[in-house]
Amino acid sequence: MVSTDRSSPTENWETQIRKGWLELVILASLWKDKLYGLDILRRLEAHSELLLAEGTVYPILGRLKRDGWIDSEWVESDAGHPRKYYWLTAAGRRRAATMSRYASTFLARIDSLIQPILAKEER
C-alpha cells in the first residue's frame, strides 16, 4: 500500500491517474484466472501501486459486472466463509485486449516524451 503526502500538489493528479488505470489493471488480473476479491487485491499489491483503499476494488468489481465485462459466483471455501469469484466474460476479454493495446501505445509515447526530462535530472 502506498501512502501519499496529502499536502503534495501532485496528489490529486496521482489520484486521477490511479483511478484511470484501475479498471484495466483489474481486468488484466483476471486474464488467466478466476479470482476472488482478496486474490485480485494481492495481485494489485504485488504488481501495481494503484490502490489507495482496498475497499475501492469491490465497488469497481460491481460496476464491471453491471457493464458485462466480468461475471461472478459464490463458492464455498475451506476458510469457513464463501468467496465471490470473478472471471472475464467474452466481451470483457475483448475489452481488456483493446484497453491493453491502447495502454501500451500510450505509455510508449509518454515515455519517449518524458525521457529527456528524466535524463536531465540524472545528470
Next chain:
Amino acid sequence: MSHEEKVQQKIDSYLTQLRRSLGELPPDEVSEILKEIRGHILERAEASGELTEERLVAILKALGSPEQIAPLYQTDALVAQARASLSPRVVMRGIHRWSTISAWGFGLFVLGVVGYATGSALALAGLLKIFSPARIGAWVGPHAIFDIGVNSDPAARDVLGWWLVPVGLIGGAVLFLVTTRVLRWTLRFARIRRPTTA
C-alpha cells in the same frame, strides 16, 4: 468482555455502519456487499495469525472507512437502477444523484421536476373537469393568453370543453412517460465514477 468478543464487536460495528451507509440500495444487493466485505475482513484476519485488536484496526484502515466505501457503491448502483427503471421515483432518484456532481445532472433534475409537475397538472385538470365542469377548462381570454385550470376571468372562453378530460388525462400520462423516457435516455451519458478516492 473477552478478547474475541471485543474483536468480533469491532467487525460487527464496522459492518453495521457500512449497512447504514448503503441504506438506499436494494436489500439483496446490500447483503451481498456485506457478505463480500465480511469475507475480506475474516480472511485478512485469519492470514495474520493471532488476531489482535491493533491488527484488526490495521485491516479495517486498509479497507477504508464505511463512509469512504459506501458512496462508491451508491453512485453507480442508483444510476444503474434508474437507467433500467420506468418508475418516475427511481429515475428521479438516479437523476438526483447525478445532479449532486454535475451541472448536466442538475439541469435534467429541473427538467424532470417540470415535466412531472406539468404532467400531473394536466391529468389533474382533466380529472377535475368531470366534477366541476363550469370552473375547470382550457381558458383563452383577453387577459390570460392561455390557461388550463380554474378560471377567474369572466371574459375568458373555454376552448376545449369536455375534450379537456381525455386531453388532460392522456396528455398528462404521455408527458409522464416522455419525461421518464427522456431522463432515462440521458442517464446513459452520466459518467458517474468513484467520487474522490481511488
